[in-house]
Amino acid sequence: MKIKNICCIGAGYVGGPTMSVIAQKCPDINVTVVDLNEKRIAAWNDEDVENIPIYEPGLSAVVSEARGRNLFFSTDVDEAIDKADMIFISVNTPTKTYGIGKGMAADLKWIELCARQIAKIATSDKIVVEKSTLPVRTAQALKNILENTGNGVNFQILSNPEFLAEGTAVDDLLNPDRVLIGGDIDNEKGREAMQALVDVYEHWVSNDHILTTNVWSSELSKLTANAFLAQRVSSINAMSELCEVTGADVNEVSKAVGMDSRIGAKFLKASVGFGGSCFQKDILNLVYIAKSFGLNEVADYWEQVIIMNDHQKRRFAANIVRTLYNTVSGKKIAMLGWAFKKDTNDTREAASIYVADYLLSEQAEIVVYDPKVTEEQIYADLDYLGSRTGEENRKSVKIVNTAEEACVDAHAAALMTEWDEFLDLDWDAIYDEMLKPAFLFDGRKLLNKKEMIDSGFKFYAIGN
Numbered sequence: 001m002k003i004k005n006i007c008c009i010g011a012g013y014v015g016g017p018t019m020s021v022i023a024q025k026c027p028d029i030n031v032t033v034v035d036l037n038e039k040r041i042a043a044w045n046d047e048d049v050e051n052i053p054i055y056e057p058g059l060s061a062v063v064s065e066a067r068g069r070n071l072f073f074s075t076d077v078d079e080a081i082d083k084a085d086m087i088f089i090s091v092n093t094p095t096k097t098y099g100i101g102k103g104m105a106a107d108l109k110w111i112e113l114c115a116r117q118i119a120k121i122a123t124s125d126k127i128v129v130e131k132s133t134l135p136v137r138t139a140q141a142l143k144n145i146l147e148n149t150g151n152g153v154n155f156q157i158l159s160n161p162e163f164l165a166e167g168t169a170v171d172d173l174l175n176p177d178r179v180l181i182g183g184d185i186d187n188e189k190g191r192e193a194m195q196a197l198v199d200v201y202e203h204w205v206s207n208d209h210i211l212t213t214n215v216w217s218s219e220l221s222k223l224t225a226n227a228f229l230a231q232r233v234s235s236i237n238a239m240s241e242l243c244e245v246t247g248a249d250v251n252e253v254s255k256a257v258g259m260d261s262r263i264g265a266k267f268l269k270a271s272v273g274f275g276g277s278c279f280q281k282d283i284l285n286l287v288y289i290a291k292s293f294g295l296n297e298v299a300d301y302w303e304q305v306i307i308m309n310d311h312q313k314r315r316f317a318a319n320i321v322r323t324l325y326n327t328v329s330g331k332k333i334a335m336l337g338w339a340f341k342k343d344t345n346d347t348r349e350a351a352s353i354y355v356a357d358y359l360l361s362e363q364a365e366i367v368v369y370d371p372k373v374t375e376e377q378i379y380a381d382l383d384y385l386g387s388r389t390g391e392e393n394r395k396s397v398k399i400v401n402t403a404e405e406a407c408v409d410a411h412a413a414a415l416m417t418e419w420d421e422f423l424d425l426d427w428d429a430i431y432d433e434m435l436k437p438a439f440l441f442d443g444r445k446l447l448n449k450k451e452m453i454d455s456g457f458k459f460y461a462i463g464n
């Protein structure tokens with residue numbers, strides 16, 4: 001079976017970049033990415049390719065190569081479903097904010113809406129691919145919805161979780177460690193569907209990097225991978241606190257530990273806490289699933305990763321208050337960086353949001369600079385927490401266009417995101433413009449301690 005038309009429902013951080021790379025690498029396949037969000041689709045279609053809604057290094061070049069040739073962005077979901085022989089579902093699956101499983105389970109309402117829409121529109125056989133991260137056994141629910149339409153269409157359901165990280169999405173998509181495809185291995189039509197998706201990826205990924213499994217293994221592997229990655233961050237962050245009280249340096253500890261080839265060097269960078277749309281939600285989901293099977297020890301084990309992360313964010317903020325003589329009321333604190341990591345404009349679950357919220361509760365005045373995040377987004381993030389009114393947030397939080405501007409007359413600066421440009425700042429000049437004593441809190445262990453102290457700062461870094 002050769003795929004000619006792909007539809008992807010959801011033009012977000014995964015759907016947009018993933019489909020752009022598929023279109024770039026498979027000129028023989030038409031790829032249409034659809035979304036209900038008209039503003040987002042308009043931005044994907046913006047004449048100036050630099051205005052696409054997602055900032056990812058290298059993405060605008062990929063889009064400009066394929067867009068209009070075999071890559072299309074549209075709000076006409078029904079038409080794209082109808083034409084497609086393969087449909088990726090790449091919609092959001094956030095933590096539930098209501099009802100059973102509130103605050104833990106993944107909210108699958110958007111997934112179900114997609115399945116119902118596909119079931120309603122489809123008149124020819126389709127391969128439906130789960131690209132969103134889903135609880136193990138979701139494919140069964142999709143199958144039930146799709147197979148009960150009575151219109152005689154055959155649906156094959158595959159799981160093809162995405163492992164890209166934001167900020168390196170294009171590179172991760174072009175050179176994936178592995179592509180994982182789960183399907184109905186015991187059934188001929190299932191195997192054919194899996195092969196059709198393998199063929200798509202084989203346009204640029206070598207076969208030994210494409211792994212096929214049963215559907216449940218594939219769904220669960222995605223949650224497992226994120227849990228393992230987040231666990232490493234919480235593990236090193238736990239050590240960072242111990243380093244601070246013992247005089248050890250967390251960067252030296254992670255280097256020493258990471259040189260053990262059994263442990264490996266990656267993902268051992270201490271920080272103010274992991275953020276991003278997925279680690280927390282996927283672990284909470286894993287905890288919920290384990291609990292729902294009565295596996296309480298398994299649930300408790302993974303929950304510690306989140307508990308440690310919350311603690312890390314809180315103690316960073318509390319340390320700022322404590323160091324500034326136990327009060328930040330009316331004091332100006334510059335926050336350098338708002339995104340949850342460098343090279344992305346995504347702010348979902350960014351540690352900065354929680355640190356700012358904590359400091360605002362202590363009546364601090366916050367000034368934020370981030371090279372890629374908009375003012376609108378920063379206020380939206382704070383308003384979403386509901387800790388205070390939108391008006392109060394706008395009164396106490398100002399957003400500026402440079403790091404230098406943020407620090408003028410500030411009592412303290414907190415480095416929240418490891419943007420490269422923060423390494424090149426003229427810290428002597430920044431020090432001169434700040435109130436004295438000038439405090440600098442490095443939540444990323446990015447800056448050179450000796451240089452900062454030589455510049456005059458009272459310097460504090462995570463894990464040192």
Ligand SMILES: NC(=O)C1=CN([C@@H]2O[C@H](COP(=O)(O)OP(=O)(O)OC[C@H]3O[C@@H](n4cnc5c(N)ncnc54)[C@H](O)[C@@H]3O)[C@@H](O)[C@H]2O)C=CC1
Nearest residue numbers: 010011012013014035036037090091092093110132133162
């Ligand atoms: N952000 C990331 O780096 C990664 C995310 N994932 C997973 O991928 C999935 C999507 O994540 P993101 O792309 O970050 O989310 P996102 O929120 O950026 O994008 C989802 C899009 O789906 C659209 N949508 C929702 N329901 C729709 C419907 N019925 N019809 C048409 N459009 C609809 C929304 O308007 C939104 O634009 C999630 O399950 C996430 O866990 C997996 C790997 C990486």
Ligand SMILES: O=C(O)[C@H]1O[C@H](OP(=O)(O)OP(=O)(O)OC[C@H]2O[C@@H](n3ccc(=O)[nH]c3=O)[C@H](O)[C@@H]2O)[C@H](O)[C@@H](O)[C@@H]1O
Nearest residue numbers: 162163164165166233267268269271274275276278340341
């Ligand atoms: O499912 C997902 O959404 C994705 O989640 C993560 O990707 P992402 O959240 O985009 O970015 P990461 O590089 O994993 O960083 C996550 C957070 O951990 C922090 N982090 C990461 C690594 C580290 O050593 N220390 C550390 O604090 C980052 O600053 C960031 O806040 C995974 O790395 C991807 O494989 C996965 O596809």
